[in-house]
Amino acid sequence: MTLSARVAAALAEDGELARAIPDYEPRAEQQAMAEAVAGAIEAGETLVAEAGTGTGKTFAYLVPALLAGRRVVISTGTRTLQDQLYHRDLPLVTNALERPVRRALLKGRTNYLCPYRTQVTAEAGRLESRALADRFQRLREWAGRTRSGDLAEAPDGTLDPMLLPRVTSTADNCLGQECPLYSDCFLMEARRRAQEADVVVVNHHLLMADWAVREGGYGEVLPGADVYILDEAHQLPETAAQFFGLTISSRQLQDLARDTRAEQLREAGDSPALGERAGALERAAAELRLALGPERREAWSLAATAAVIGAAESLLGALDALVAALEPQAPRGKGLEACHRRSGELAAGLRRFLGEAEEGETVRWLETRGQGFSLRLTPLSVAGTFHAHMQRHPAAWVFTSATLSVGGRFEHFTRRLGLESPRTLRVDSPFDYRRNALLYVPAGLPEPSSPGYLPQYLEQVAAVLRASRGRAFLLFTSHRALAIAADTLAGRVDHPLLVQGEAGQQRLLERFRAAGDAVLLGTQSFWEGVDVRGEALSCVMIDRLPFGSPGDPVTRARIEALRADHGNPFAQYQLPEAVITLRQGVGRLIRDASDRGVLVIGDGRLVQRSYGRVFRESLPPMPLTRRLEDVEAFFAA
Structure with a gap:
């Protein structure tokens, strides 16, 4: 029997999963995806599979992966999803299939x-x-x-x-x-277990860190595999860019200074100069942070005033001085030896950052937050590097997420990762959005760039909250808009108001579920990976179409690179990225077949601009209204 046939039997109405899992229901969408995954494994090919909310994509890739009897690495977008997969989903499917496997969980x-x-x-x-x-x-x-x-x-x-x-x-x-x-x-010990396991569950940060380590010639962390399954794959291009670039952070410098002092006390007590050099490094890092001024995220070329350059060069001098002081002491202990190596690597990295950046290949930028800073060189494209790593690991590759396509097409995602002619599959959600959801785009609001937009949008928000009786996520594209909304709604909403930053994400979600009628205000971290089922979440409101800020240094550099190459930055980059981000936010609304809810998008460009059609065609099929009365009727029904 072929792998595809065994997978179909396992997922059938009378199959192994139905016999072992209470309330299991076969889904045609899940079976279609599982069959495609089985085909990719058998052929050793690359599959890009988009599975709408409710498809059951985790089972759709676990069943063929386990039945194939191959060595498998599964990578997820977050540690939370990683734990859920390892502790809940994987044991459930292995027990149902009665195929015990050696499995391992590996984190950074x-x-x-x-x-x-x-x-x-x-x-x-x-x-x-x-x-x-x-x-x-x-x-x-x-x-x-x-x-x-x-x-x-x-x-x-x-x-x-x-x-x-x-x-x-x-x-x-x-x-x-x-x-x-x-x-x-x-x-x-965790790495040893991973090397011996049949199935290893990791996350994208660890996978990309492993590839970056191999690229630098420092060996490897993860075992080789016959099958790589990358869930929440829409996150991969940005995660890869982070790890294939260069970062010099105040945290790294502070850790080096602290470790140098500790190792000097342990291994070189007669060399107090080491502690003095470590202190000088800390002071130089603090001086650079002071010179960089208020919190910001921008291109180095815009920030590099004479004072900033002088502070950065002083920091490099402090690093070089620490390298020189550690060199004669390094043989006295492994801790001092490690500090010597680290100081040399940081000095080389900072020297590279301050030198001539790789023309046309990277963007040189900085970010300041609180008392810390990061100096970064980020590649404009990871396609070539990512493709080269895949070539070094001949295997079946499965990329899956609920949001990989734009207008039903996958070119944007495949181009960013350098995937050459993969199989593709798009499976719609089995949920009945036409009956159970409503899209409301308020009429009469000004353009989101207008100074009067946010107050008028929040008037609409308050009206919808009265109809929904709370039970809502308010998702914003900026922290500034969130702060204004929190202040504006504080005295006007007769429901618990939960604001991102007041507590950790999981604690806020626990309060939201427990309250039953709460209103939660969040930015990017609540747009994806958040699952609230039932009536407690009956409305999701998004303030504007989530186009990336053209002032962001990485976004601006990618736009300029496309323009220089005679491309269309809006059509090729800005619009597809915004569509995928919006789809993630929309995906919070309907999480179960019995869920009902209203999606509010306060940005009239969704229906007034020609590119709004691309957004609408990428959303689940739900009725659209511009009348508040229809929203009130929906909730009253």
Whole structure:
């Protein structure tokens, strides 16, 4: 029996999944996708599969992957989805198919407690407050009990942002096999299990980090595989750009200075000059942050005033001085040796950043946030690099997400990743949007760029919330708009108002579900990967079409590159990216066959501009109205 036939049998009304999973219902859309995945695995080909909400795409790729009996790497968009897949979905399907497999969960190194760095922190004995010391002690006690060292399982309240860098390692400061506590390393144990597993579950950040490490000639983290399945694949182009570029951050510099002091106390107590050089590095980083001024994200060419360049060159001088001071001390211990290597790599990276950027290939930009900064070189395109890595791993490749196409076509996604003539499949959602959803585009609002737009849009929001009795997500394309909306609605909404930033995402979602009539205001982090089923979420409102800011340095550089190549930046880049982002936000509304809801898009360009048709054709098929009365009737029905 072929793999496709075995997959069809397993997903049938009387198949293995139906016998093992209560309330299982066969779905034609799920079966179509599973058959396509099976075909790609058998042929060793590349498949790009878009599966609408409710398709059951996780089972659609797990069933053929497990029945094929091949070695599989599955990568997801976030750690939350990674945990869900590993702890819930994968065991459920393996048990239903009665095919026990060796499986492993592997995350990036900062997700695991590092015994060595925990010990160094304990020996240093200097924490900023009693509360931080208490959290550290609770983590140490947990370290003696845990088998995985996965910080997702750590006691509540212990994962303080100030503490995490002192109990986890980075690629920069890990001592590898030279570590005195190597045999106790949770990360290395997780990697060992991954090398031995039949199915390894990772996330895109780890996958791209592994590729970047291989590109640099530093070995590998992940095992080879026969099948690669990349879920939430729409995130891959931006994640790849992040890892195939260069970043010099104040966090890296501060970690290096702190580690140099700690290792000097452990291994070179007679060399206080090391601590002085580490202090000079911290001061130089702080001076650069001061010179960069208010929080911003912009091209280096716009920020590089004489004061900024001078501060950056002083920082480079401080790094070079630390390299020189560490060189004679490095042989005295592995920790000092690692600090010497790291300082040299950071100096080389900063020298590259301050030199002539790779003309036409990268964009040189900076970002400041709070007391920190990042200097970045980002490739304008990852297509060639991504394609080359796929060529180095001959396998079946499956890229899947609910949002990969624009107007039913996949060219934008495949071009950005350099995928050459893949199989493609588009499976619509099985949900009845025509009956259960309504799209409302308010009439009479000014253009979103108008100063009067936001107040008038929020008037419409308040009216819809009265009809929906709360139960809504308000999604915004900027933090500024969110802040204004929170202030405006605070005294006008008779329902719990939950605002992004007041608490962590999961805590806000728990409050939202528990309240039953709450209104949640969020920006980008709530546009995707958020699942609220039932009546608690009956309305999603989006303030404007999510075009990327032309002032963003990476966006602007890509626009200029397309224009220089006689392309059409709007049609080839800005419009497709906005369509995919909008579809992610819209996907929050209907999460179950019994869900009903109203989608509000406050941007009249959706119906007034010619390109609005591309957006509308990419959305689920739902009736469109411009009358508030229809919204009130929908909720009253």
